[in-house]
Amino acid sequence: MTGRRDVRSPALGLAAPLLAIAFAALLASFVLIGAGDPVLGTFQLLLDYGQQPRSIALVLNAATTYYLSAVAVAIGFKMNLFNIGVDGQYRLAAMTAAYVGGTLSLPAGLHQAVIILTAVAVGAMWAGLAGLLKATRGVSEVISTIMLNAIATGLVAFFLRKVAVPVQGSNNIGTQPIPESGRVGGLPLVPDSSLEVFGLLPLAVLVGVAYWLLLGRTRFGFDLRATGRSQSAAVASGVDVKRMTVTTMLLSGAVAGLVGMPQLLGASYSYSLDFPAGLGFTGIAIALLGRNHPVGIAFGALLWAYLDVSSVILDIEGVSREIVTIMQGTIVLSVVVAYELVRRYRLRDEQRRVARELDQQRAADAEGVPA
């Protein structure tokens, strides 16, 4: 009864992002032509460089971080909450966790756990503020998280100056490095690459699975999605929307707290001025690309990371690597347009099919009864 739809639906779902990527590549080609750069050569470079073993390891590392950020955003999206504040949440969380990790000395295992839990708690708290403001005072989470991002930036700078030590060999400052017992070693996942991938990559996978289970399979997830689809219907079905708002923001912030962990525990061991920033916005883009689906987000994160990593070669070859940023922006914009068009097409198509079905039933009924 439902077989026909099940074939077409994923095909339609895939068409949108593929078209968006093609459109972005086309637009990038025009830009390259305008700038007098070789089009095919540039894309060839991107393809070749991205497939080197070292690049693959880099892609996996970046994708791990992006994935966590995107899942944090997606949790909010599923309830129609826009957590624009993942950026501030993960930075504040990473800074605090780095400070805690660098100050304490604990046995391995416990040490990492304390660091990660600190990050989760701080991220959740920072996002929870926005959730509380929304639930109690009706403040739009879009505005409040944007404000909280800026406030987090100030706080991080302030506390960093209070607690920081100079980073050796540079004029950078950072928190006390986390001792060996608090670090997570790399995994030699990519053959032929001297670079290991983050030891916390499995954590990202775990988060993805948990996200899928929680949202798709549990009562809580059903309530959350129902609230996102129709708040009024959710209320009538017995969902406490205010509590849901706070809980969802807490969850989203908790995952956001994890965003900085692979980098912190696997590579930098200290939160310094040059700790990666802006990952929250990347997360929004990737969540949109992957339609908030755990697997879709994974593909989105890999694509994004691939473009980022392989763009490095362009500068070396004399093409401005920022062309990739334009491509990423275009992909996001065209993919959301494409999804919207597909959604409308699918709805119309479904209504037509329902109508057709009813006509057939009616005709069958009429035949059965003598006229």
Place this chain on the structure above:
Amino acid sequence: MRASVPAGPVPRPAVASSLSPSGGPVISAPLAVELTGVTKRFPGVVANRDVELRVRAGTVHAVVGENGAGKSTLMKILYGMQRPDEGTVRVDGREVRFGDPGDAIAAGVGMVHQHFMLADNLTVLENVVLGSEPRTGGVVLDLRTARRRITEISDAYGLGVEPDRLVGDLGVGQRQRVEILKVLYRGARILILDEPTAVLVPQEVDELFANLRELKSEGLTVIFISHKLDEVLTVADDVTVIRRGTTVATVDPATTTARELAELMVGAELPSPETRESTVTDEVVLEVRGLTVRDATGRALVDDVSLTIRRGEVLGLAGVEGNGQAELVEAVLGMRRTDAGTVHLGGQDVTGWSTRRRREGGIGYVPEDRHRHGLLLDAPLWENRVLGHQTEAPNVKGALIDRSAARRDTERIVREYDVRTPGIDVLASALSGGNQQKLIVGREMSADISVLVASHPTRGVDVGAQAAIWEHVRTARRQGLAVLLVSADLDELIGLSDRIAVVLRGRLVADVDPGTVTPEQLGSAMTGAGQGAA
């Protein structure tokens, strides 16, 4: 009855002629509006078929019909919001083809929408002149001229509209007069009023009718859409009845009774209160005591309401819309904070319970607005089966959703409740209103409930679904449920209820026996013309 078969029977012109004495439309009189053979189809539905409508200039012409009979579509066609698939529309004798409301306005046709088309945050003046602003230099708003013209029109027709007040500060009646003024401001000579009394309290209805007579005396034509027969008979010069998408008769109200009109509206199958075995027991299931709900300003929307419903009993709640029914229902379900009073379910005080707990405790809910409160339109049917019962079998196992069981049970509901759909993965928004409603009724009846709260359960559904849903309510009663039935449809109330309570301005003002009450008696209780509380 096979009314839905496309090549269905033509309306009975015999009725029309027999009920159209000299007072009826005379062909030679100047016609303000003339619709001939108008047909409009939507995917899967024929909304209007072979509609014939002749409106004499300078009269109030009522178009009556049941909910879903096609009145609104007809008026949208006349106002250029929909284009007819077949047939012609003439205004003042000239054939017109309106592409959008702008064309209709230009031809002198104006529409007062049932749901006011007003922006709360703008002033009356701004709302009125919007789209046809007087200007100086072609750009700048000429506020002085606008204010003068509004005051002139307001005075000429006794509308009493103040141009500089914020619309958000106005009451319902005042807003309606702003809507009327909006139409007059645009020079309309023909006014369409879509169910204008649905939202008004009786005094406001009287005021409105006085306004309409004023308009008529100035030579304007009013087309008045309603399903309230007493009102129609009071104010109209001609009445056209529409049934299942087509016009069936035009009659003279002076020589027609409400009973005759009602027969025309529903056809041969006017449901009479059926004499049937009472299943009412002594066991009180739902008891509401002294329930009061206030709005933000402290006004009581539900005022000290007490009622009890027993096992096997259907309590009908009658009343003009907006008299607190919606708030009462939401308070019973725990969706709205109450200011005083208690709710007992099966002898247990549930006043402090959340909506979730009350529903788990055995309250089923068929909401008034199924799109807002009953369904997730963007979700497949099987997820909608889970909605509202996301903690109950067969939908869940522990903290997890049991997808396969939920899907199986959705298949069962689709089958048993005759939900017409190609499958359970279809989005809820793809279904017709009647089938959506059957799904909701099926879902609620499938739960382990002792109380069913049904708000306007057959609003906006086709006749087939209506009959099915009525049958389901009777079944619920037989199975020993306590049913609270809120409806504006008197036939539905009389046909299904064991007892009818009438609500007026948030208070229960009468308690009547559906076996003996007449629609006229009910109507007067609902409008406050009756003898007060029973």
Place this chain on the structure above:
Amino acid sequence: MSTRTTGAAPVDQQPRRRLRASRAWFGAAGLVVLLSLVRVVTGADDITSAGTVAAALGLAVPIGMAGLGALWAERAGVVNIGLEGMLILGTWAAGYAGWTYGPWYGVLAAVAFGALGGLVHAIATVTFGVDQIVSGVAVILLGSGTAQYLSAVAYADVSGGGATQSPPVGDLPSFTLPGVGPALGDLEAQGWFLLSDVAGILRGLVTGVSVLTLIAVAVVVLSWFVLWRTAFGLRLRACGERPQAAESLGVNVYTMKYAAVVVSGALAGLGGAFLAIVAASAYREGQTGGRGFIGIAAMIFGNWRPGGTAAGAALFGYADALQLRRGGESVHALLLLVGIALVVVGVLLIVRGSRRAGITGMLVAVAVLVWFAVTDLVPGELTGLTPYVATLLVLGLAAQRLRPPAAVGLPYRKGTSS
């Protein structure tokens, strides 16, 4: 004195407007008195110095233009958090055209590029019905990516420029009211209560004012006039309040929304031009520093009105300016002011019946005053947070008094009811 005209005087809405205007003047005057008081008490002379005021004015312009852009879009029912991206596009265009053809061309190019960003947002949200926040985020990504790429292409190999910076742009003219400067300066130097403060503020406002600042002020007034005094503006606002009503009266809602969002982008572009040409004399990557977002905050602060938005921008600009001029001391002095103001607001709220919000406000006030009492300086990193904290406070404490357009953020499709 009541804020609502009653039935007795329905003929004219002048009283209400005059009331609002007079209240604004009254508030401004009160603020100056308070500032003066705080200065005398704390000795933080910079809080009303001409230099601070001049700097504040300059910093307020880009915020105000972004805020006005947000106002135009939201009044038509479209949330535009893409303003940051449009601002960035504006800075790049101003840098490029300003360097190549001269500063005035830089302004024009910035406006055009900002408008282009607005057009992209309009296409996505109005024509394709994409969620407005989502599209805004995409426009930010696209805007910053485009600017980065274009600056790498255009400036990397030219002298005075670099991959993230344009060569210097020529100056636009600026004006000083002749004759009054020195006299006001003398008065300011006396350190008298109120008189010296007024002199300082006036001197800051009439000395070395860029022509672009004057244009910005004119744009604020013009925006008010267009939105509240023309037929076009009425239609545009109606689309933000109740698009279905506008549609039913023959207004083309799509056209209005397009116009509003494109103007919104153009205004952000103008703000970008100010940053690149007047504030920095060159395009620099990241020079917008989130001012698109602060602009939105200023608009909320100003309750979706042009005058209020300008006031919000001025306040935020002032906070930025203090930070630059012996920030720690000045902002510390302002804690006293904020504390007093919050006490007043708290009392007002309690008197008006919002007890919980009032008490919250009082608690914050006490915290601020304690902070003032036990410290001597406010760390520089924290002074920059003033606009954000202020916005959160306003939203949290006075949300009921705010009046956002009723249909803002909602998707609109032609022919759908409600």
